[in-house]
Amino acid sequence: KVRGFFAGDDGEVFRQAAELSFQVNVSLLDKPLEKVVVYLDPEEYRSTWLGNKAIYRTRMALSDGGELIILAPGVKDFGEDAGIDALIRRYGYAGREEILSLTERQKDLKENLCAAAHLIHGSSDGRFRVTYAPGGLSRQEVEAAGFSYADLGAMMKLYNPDTLKNGWNSLPSGEEVFYISNPALGLWARRISFSGVMSRRTPT
Numbered sequence: 718k719v720r721g722f723f724a725g726d727d728g729e730v731f732r733q734a735a736e737l738s739f740q741v742n743v744s745l746l747d748k749p750l751e752k753v754v755v756y757l758d759p760e761e762y763r764s765t766w767l768g769n770k771a772i773y774r775t776r777m778a779l780s781d782g783g784e785l786i787i788l789a790p791g792v793k794d795f796g797e798d799a800g801i802d803a804l805i806r807r808y809g810y811a812g813r814e815e816i817l818s819l820t821e822r823q824k825d826l827k828e829n830l831c832a833a834a835h836l837i838h839g840s841s842d843g844r845f846r847v848t849y850a851p852g853g854l855s856r857q858e859v860e861a862a863g864f865s866y867a868d869l870g871a872m873m874k875l876y877n878p879d880t881l882k883n884g885w886n887s888l889p890s891g892e893e894v895f896y897i898s899n900p901a902l903g904l905w906a907r908r909i910s911f912s913g914v915m916s917r918r919t920p921t
Contacts, residue, residue, distance in 0.1 A: 745908040749780035753905075755897045756878045759791025759852065765805065765862070766797045769839035770900040772847060777906035778895075783845040788872055793853025795862060796832075804832045809863040810840040810847075 720741050723734040755771035762768045771787045779785060796802030804826065808819055820826045820833045827833075840863065841847050848865040850872040859866040875888075881896040888894065897905070 742903045743911075744778075744903055744905045745911060746778055746905065747908055749783065749907055750775070750778045750895045750905075751780050751783045752786070752892070752894045753779060753783070753897065754786045754788065754876045754881070754894050755900050757787060757789040757792060758899060759789075761791075761899075761901075762789060763791045764794040764797055764802075765792060765839065765849075766795065766801060766835060768792050769810075769835070771897070772841060773838045774900045774904050775897070776841065776845075777904070777910055779841075779845045781844055784848060785841070785845060786848045786850065786867065786872060786876065788850050788869065788876065788878065790852040790869060790873075792849070792851040795854075795858075800829070801832050801835075804829060805836065805862060806858070808836060809861060810836055811863055812840045812842045813837045816840075 721734065721737045723730050723737075753775050755775065757768045757771065768787065768789050772785065775785060794802055795805035808816065808823075808826065811819070816826075816833055816836045820830070846865055848867050849859050850867040850869040851859065852869055856866040876894065876896070878896075878898065881894075881898075883896055883898055886894050886896050895905075
């Protein structure tokens with residue numbers, strides 16, 4: 718759905734477009750999320766290179782010490798090509814400071830800065846736990862990359878995408894989770910993070 722069209726060669730055009738994008742794409746929450754469950758459609762997501770949208774689109778909403786569970790039935794690789802895949806497997810999602818240090822010391826990372834950047838924004842930096850439940854990666858592969866591992870079948874029973882709705886869900890067990898059916902559809906953050914930054918005018 719087209720929400721707006723902006724054309725021009727000055728900063729004001731960009732500002733207006735960014736403000737509309739903020740209004741329609743960013744979900745602001747009044748409290749941090751303790752547990753988030755994200756589903757990755759197997760037709761769209763076959764690697765962590767794409768699937769880690771689940772991490773960087775929710776990091777501003779997750780609480781310190783919270784957990785992000787990624788249901789990833791189609792994920793069987795780390796990178797979209799063999800070279801990137803090898804780098805991810807070699808260094809893992811080790812966090813910003815470690816990857817910056819490795820990039821200074823390791824020639825293969827220094828020569829592939831897009832891989833280094835991906836390893837940084839695909840990490841929780843130790844602030845929250847990322848649990849991957851992939852359809853085509855082993856526990857050993859997932860844990861070597863720096864994530865926790867969960868069995869996909871067990872997780873799909875606990876957090877059934879067919880019964881969960883986007884947003885808050887109270888499960889029969891009494892557990893409360895925040896569910897996202899596709900991380901590409903927006904960005905989630907705590908409202909306080911944007912206090913006073915942008916206006917909240919209604920899109921026209």
